[in-house]
Amino acid sequence: MAERVISGDYQLQYGDYALELLNTNPGSTVRIDVYPEPCLSTTTRTFRRIYVCLGALKLGFKVGLRDFLGVDGTFLKGPYPGQVLSVVGLDSNNGIYNVAYAMVEAETTSSWTWFMELLGEDLELGVNSNFTFISDKQKGIIPAVAKVFPNAGHRFCLRHIQENLKKQWKGKELSDLVWECGRETTLNHFKYEMDELKKMNDEAHSWLCKILAETWSKSHFSGRAHTDCLLNNLCEVFNAKIEGGRDKPIITCLEYIREYLMKRFYVVQKEINKCQGELSTTATIVLEGIKTRATKYVAKYNGAGKYQVASTWQDQYVVNLNERSYTCRFWEIIGFPCSHVVSAIWNKIENGEDAPDIEDWVHPCYKLSTWKAMYLNKIDPKIWSFNVGRPKKKRKRGVDEPNSQTTKLSKKFLALACSKCHNKGHNSRTCKGQAGIGEVGSKGKTQAKRKRQGKGNRVGNSVK
Structure with missing residues (x-):
């Protein structure tokens, strides 16, 4: 209830x-x-x-x-x-x-x-x-x-795909390889990881190929959503x-x-x-991380708006600043400039050429003004x-108003008299023969005491 x-x-x-x-x-x-x-x-x-x-x-x-x-x-x-x-x-x-x-x-x-x-x-x-x-x-x-x-x-959620795969083929290495296939942003890297998966477990590879890559791998995602969420x-x-x-x-x-x-x-x-x-708070943190990774790349300009960007581990990409296209597809998928683009922009600044601000390459959905407009x-x-x-009561009764089910009035705010000494201010359970405030003095005490004694004698005589 x-x-x-x-x-x-x-x-x-x-x-x-x-x-x-x-x-x-x-x-x-x-x-x-x-x-x-x-x-x-x-x-x-x-x-x-x-x-x-x-x-x-x-x-x-x-x-x-x-x-x-x-x-x-x-x-x-x-x-x-x-x-x-x-x-x-x-x-x-x-x-x-x-x-x-x-x-x-x-x-x-x-x-x-x-x-x-x-x-x-x-x-x-x-x-x-x-x-x-x-x-x-x-x-x-x-x-x-x-x-x-x-x-x-x-x-499709990649975690659920992985959990379904684990029901038939267990192993951490196999699961990690599935995640690598989902994280790759280019077709070449995706094919390489899928070939590695096939070498490890051909049956698991065949099972995964039945699920369209457009539903779970970044390499096949379009740029409409501006997120690489898996x-x-x-x-x-x-x-x-x-x-x-x-x-x-x-x-x-x-x-x-x-x-x-x-x-x-x-x-x-x-x-x-x-x-x-x-930018918003998270977008600022993401961009700072991209700039940190860009320091590990070296950009080489061809004189026609294209850059060859490579890292110390020979990871090479092509960046076209004029057309805003890159072989890594990072900006296309997520809406942030990749580390290769940042490296190319820095190279352009070092050569004394006019270069756009890196923040201008971030998609408007990450702007602080857009964040404010959403909320x-x-x-x-x-x-x-x-x-x-639940039925409502008709109205509330007053303090001194009698209840409809009984004719008795509330005893609240009433000064009751003691049934033993007949003085006000206390009841019979707390009575000690005292006089009420402003009521009776020592004379009232004596009369009350005699009355109680006489009552007790009468009860005693009746018992005898």
Whole structure:
């Protein structure tokens, strides 16, 4: 009973939550889906799904300039089975940025298709959209993405691929080699690592070749997403944050998610206020690491805008500053200038030529101005009564007002008299024969004492 008062009732907590959310957060999208009812005369319907995309999240993601989304689902822990579906992107600081979430009956092709169609309407994504999604290959997600966004890229989490491979072929060396294949950014290096994998285990190589390299290796990634992410830990982080609300009733769980997102916006805003410079905090750290590695390279200019960049271990690449192309594909995939480009720019400066600023080669999605724009709109708070269905009292009774069930008045604020000495200020349990304040003196004490003695004698005589 106490749990129902605090968190709400699982059966009764189905109120006008959608309308309340739309009133407090303009621009949001809340869609409710119900089971089809064979009897049309029935006025009620059975709840099946709810989709939520808050207005602040929608506007922030559109200005983030990053066409990359992670999709995943996690189960509910209450008495009614279900799944929480989520779509999570990346902000300018490489932090998670939740876009939309939903509660559905199960992870199926139907529920994922319904979710993706609503997401496409909110983000204004058409059939020819070239967004990039990453998932754990859970049930229904692959055909749903292929149906709603046939031209979109779909990456698979490399950790899950590795775990599936380990079920048949164990060994740390084999697993490490799979990761090397996924991290390589050029086709030549990818083919070399795959050949090494084939030499080690031909069966594992054949099993891995059945999975398209476009879904798990950087060497085959396009530059649309501006990230080299190989893991779907975006959604896993979000699922861990909302774990405390997954065992609650439906509205309590939805409010738990909204409150977490509202608090996260405030925490990120404090970090934005501390940041100084042109780039976000993480982008600045990444660029400094690139500059440190660039000191190990030597660039040689050919006089026509092209540079041959090599390191002490004979790792050679070609950089074309005029066309912004490089054989390592680092800038194309992630949006940062690689160490070879930085080395070429430094060589151009040493020769007394005009060279662009290194920060200008960073994609705008990592700029501090973009980071601020993503969190400019805030999620508004709201007050929701979780005790849906609980009858309210008509009004509160006054202090001196009698209860409707009894005619007795409250004894609060009344000065009661002792039943032994008849003095006020104490009761019979604490009576020591004292006089009440401002009541009686020594004469009252004597009379009370004689009265008690006489009462005792009468009782004694009756016993005899």
